[in-house]
Amino acid sequence: MNSVIDISWPLLGLFSITLVIPLMINHHYQLGMAKESIISVLRMVVQLALVGLYLEYLFQLDSMGINLIWLLVMIAIGTSSIIGKAKLPLKALFVPVSLGLLVGLTPLLTLICLFIVQPTPFYNAQYLIPMAGMLLGNSLGGNIVALQNFFGALEQRRSEYEAAISLGASVKYATLPFLRHAIQKSLAPTLASMATMGLVTLPGMMTGQILGGANPLIAIKYQLMIMIAIFVMMSISISINLNLTIRNAIHPHGRILIKSTLDK
Known part of the structure; x- marks a missing residue:
């Protein structure tokens, strides 16, 4: 090549x-x-x-300590971006959103570096940082869509939510339809992209590697790995994000404490 x-x-x-x-x-x-x-x-x-x-x-x-610090900086910046784009209060939701990203990213990145790609050393910045960036970058959009749809649906169908609470439903049960709707909406673009990949689009990582001189079959393996990781991370981070956000945004008795200002 x-x-x-x-x-x-x-x-x-x-x-x-x-x-x-x-x-x-x-x-x-x-x-x-x-x-x-x-x-x-x-x-x-x-x-x-x-x-x-x-x-x-x-x-x-190629320092393990500096690489980890850089990953934390990436997560912090990503968290701020998600909350800012969703027009929600940063202070109230920084921990829930960052935990969602951290828990979604850490095990997948560990599996990839230790058992799949196996760079030497396993924390090799040339592999660790770009892969973390791709996973985080693709998860940002999904988390923004999830938060926007959750709070948007909660506001539009507030009477439905309040009726469930007044009938004695728990916050978890009353918000379940809105949480389900938010997850469906946030994962839909990724599912559509995966279903048409190779036929309609040639994804970025694969294209970049081919332009860089890699064998197309090797590029495809990396692309399959990263797309699976992106879908898994989005599913984990969005689920954790929404569940922790509900705890911070809604009082145990059902009163909504914060809401998005997206439409204002």
Whole structure:
């Protein structure tokens, strides 16, 4: 297989001119997203450049302690992003959401590093950090959708919830329909993606490895492994997240203590 083909910075800069197209669409339809789009692109450029430099240092250092600290930082940032996008109070839900991500990520990453990929050492940053990033990155969207749908359904069908509570139902029983709805909605995109993978889309990890010169069959094995891990982690993290969130957001007697401000 051929080695990876480098992209020069000037050519990448020229390619970025295509960003004018979404800005024109934004202007034409008056979407009001120009400022947010520009800020997001600039943040992406700066963050990826800094992370690229840091990861070069991290891969060379390859310290177990620093790798674990970096994973915790990734979880903390991911947690803040999930809660922020769901328009919920950070202080009240930081622990439930971060625990969901941590419990979902840790056993899967351990299995992959110790028994499946088996890098040397097992905490090799070149494998540990990118795989953790893929698992966390794909879980963010699912957790955001889960929280938005849970609190949205709870608000829209509040009379149904209050009727169940007034009839003596426990909080767990009264919120079960909303929890079930939230999990279904959050997992649906991943299930659809898995069902069409290889026919409609060539997933990112597989494509990246092929472009990097890997054998397509090896790339497929890695992609299968990571997709299974993503689906399992999303299922675990969303379930734990919602169950712990219910404990923090709803009083044992049934009174709702917090709610999303997404529609405000």
